[in-house]
Amino acid sequence: MSNGRRFDADDEREWEAQERARVAERSGAALADDDDATATYRLLARELSAMKLPDLPAGFAEAVARRAAINAVEPALAPFERVLVAMLVVAFVAAAGIGVAAFGLATPIVEALCEATSNRWMLALALCLAACAMTAPFRVPARR
Amino acid sequence: MSADRELVEAVLARRTGAFERLVREYQGLVAHIVFRLVRHADDANELCQETFLRIHRQLHQFRYASSLKAWIGRVAYTIALRHLERHPASAEPVESEDALERAGSGEDIESTLATAESAAIVRAAVDGLPPLQRMLVSLYHLDEISIPEISAITGLPPGTIKSHLFRTRRELRRVLEERMGADA
Numbered sequence: 001m002s003n004g005r006r007f008d009a010d011d012e013r014e015w016e017a018q019e020r021a022r023v024a025e026r027s028g029a030a031l032a033d034d035d036d037a038t039a040t041y042r043l044l045a046r047e048l049s050a051m052k053l054p055d056l057p058a059g060f061a062e063a064v065a066r067r068a069a070i071n072a073v074e075p076a077l078a079p080f081e082r083v084l085v086a087m088l089v090v091a092f093v094a095a096a097g098i099g100v101a102a103f104g105l106a107t108p109i110v111e112a113l114c115e116a117t118s119n120r121w122m123l124a125l126a127l128c129l130a131a132c133a134m135t136a137p138f139r140v141p142a143r144r
Numbered sequence: 145m146s147a148d149r150e151l152v153e154a155v156l157a158r159r160t161g162a163f164e165r166l167v168r169e170y171q172g173l174v175a176h177i178v179f180r181l182v183r184h185a186d187d188a189n190e191l192c193q194e195t196f197l198r199i200h201r202q203l204h205q206f207r208y209a210s211s212l213k214a215w216i217g218r219v220a221y222t223i224a225l226r227h228l229e230r231h232p233a234s235a236e237p238v239e240s241e242d243a244l245e246r247a248g249s250g251e252d253i254e255s256t257l258a259t260a261e262s263a264a265i266v267r268a269a270v271d272g273l274p275p276l277q278r279m280l281v282s283l284y285h286l287d288e289i290s291i292p293e294i295s296a297i298t299g300l301p302p303g304t305i306k307s308h309l310f311r312t313r314r315e316l317r318r319v320l321e322e323r324m325g326a327d328a
Contacts, residue, residue, distance in 0.1 A: 011310065018313050022285070040317050047266035048285035048316075053179050056171055056192055064193055065164035068200040072158075 021045050148212040155203055167196050173213060174220040176287055177297070180279035181224040184233075191227055195220045210296045217289075217297035221279075228275060262324065269319045277312045284309055 007015065014037070021041035024031050026049070031038055057063075100110075116122045151169070154162035174195050175188075182188045199219055206215055270278055283289045283297070291309075295302045 007307075007310075014314065015306070015310050018310065026288070037317070040321055041313065043262055044266060044313060044316055044320060045285060047263050048270070048281060049288075050263070051267060051270065051282070051286055053176055053282070053286070054185055054188070056175050056189065060171055060192070061164050061167035064167050064196045065161075067193065068163055068197055071197060072200070 017041055025049065149208065152203060152206055152212060155200070163200060166199075170213065170216045171196075173217055173287060173289075176282055177217055177220040177279060178224045180282045181221075181275045182227055187227065187231070188224075191223055192220070195223050198223065211293070213289075214293055214296035217293075218299070221297050262320065265320055265323045266316060269316050273312060277308055280305060280308050281312050281316075 017035075017038045018041050020031060021038050022045040023029075025042050025045040031042070116126075151162065151166055155166055171192070174192050178188045178191045178195065179185075182191060195216075199216060202219075206212065210218075270281065273281070280294060280298075283294050284291070289297075291302045291305050294300075294305050298305070
């Protein structure tokens with residue numbers, strides 16, 4: 001025994017009886033020295049190996065596999081990070097609203113944006129970047 | 145290629161049905177570990193699901209240092225143990241079916257009743273054990289998992305597991321003899 005609680009000779013003999021009973025019960029073999037203790041251990045081994053535990057619900061494996069597949073395509077962000085991102089988006093939208101309300105649409109930034117997106121290539125690039133950003137959470141992350 | 149490696153690589157390659165196969169293969173082991181530690185059925189069911197979802201997320205970290213069975217068992221054990229630390233009441237016994245009521249109507253009524261009686265005694269005694277001892281006895285006898293494998297699952301030294309098993313079985317023997325003797 002390596003856990004500090006030493007087995008004495010009697011304990012070791014009793015452990016051997018427990019193990020003999022367990023092995024004999026599993027193999028169905030008869031025991032030569034079937035004394036009272038070993039007989040009780042054999043009965044115990046029989047009951048312990050026959051004990052029923054609650055079953056998982058039918059279809060458990062399918063349900064878990066489905067949930068795992070769904071989770072695998074969900075955004076990789078943790079809930080806290082998701083809240084932060086949402087707050088950031090709300091702050092940007094609010095700032096833009098306040099800016100438009102205060103200065104109208106005739107601001108240098110809005111004019112520059114309108115000018116940039118009037119170029120078809122720039123517009124295509126902007127759309128590609130937007131599509132990339134929006135589909136990122138649904139892409140399967142690379143493993144190993 | 146070993147069966148473990150084949151299954152792990154199939155799951156990592158996201159082959160259809162591979163993860164479901166893994167769940168099917170190990171759901172018994174996970175259920176035994178979790179249900180032996182956490183007695184509340186709804187909690188235990190939820191923890192079994194959580195175990196497999198974590199396995200799905202972390203399988204790429206499996207390095208074949210132990211068997212897949214031991215690695216999966218370890219995940220289940222860790223999750224159930226953490227739940228027990230947060231909700232100690234989950235370890236308390238739940239209503240269980242009386243073994244005497246489960247006894248079949250065999251030809252030898254006396255022997256059937258004796259079997260049902262010893263089963264009921266052992267079941268009640270096991271139900272009264274602390275969660276760790278309950279789980280160790282169950283893994284060793286019901287799942288026939290060896291002491292080194294149980295050690296890999298729980299992280300306990302083999303000597304400690306042997307000691308727990310020895311003392312638990314000695315106590316169960318005492319209860320069984322006492323009850324069977326008292327009823328005779």
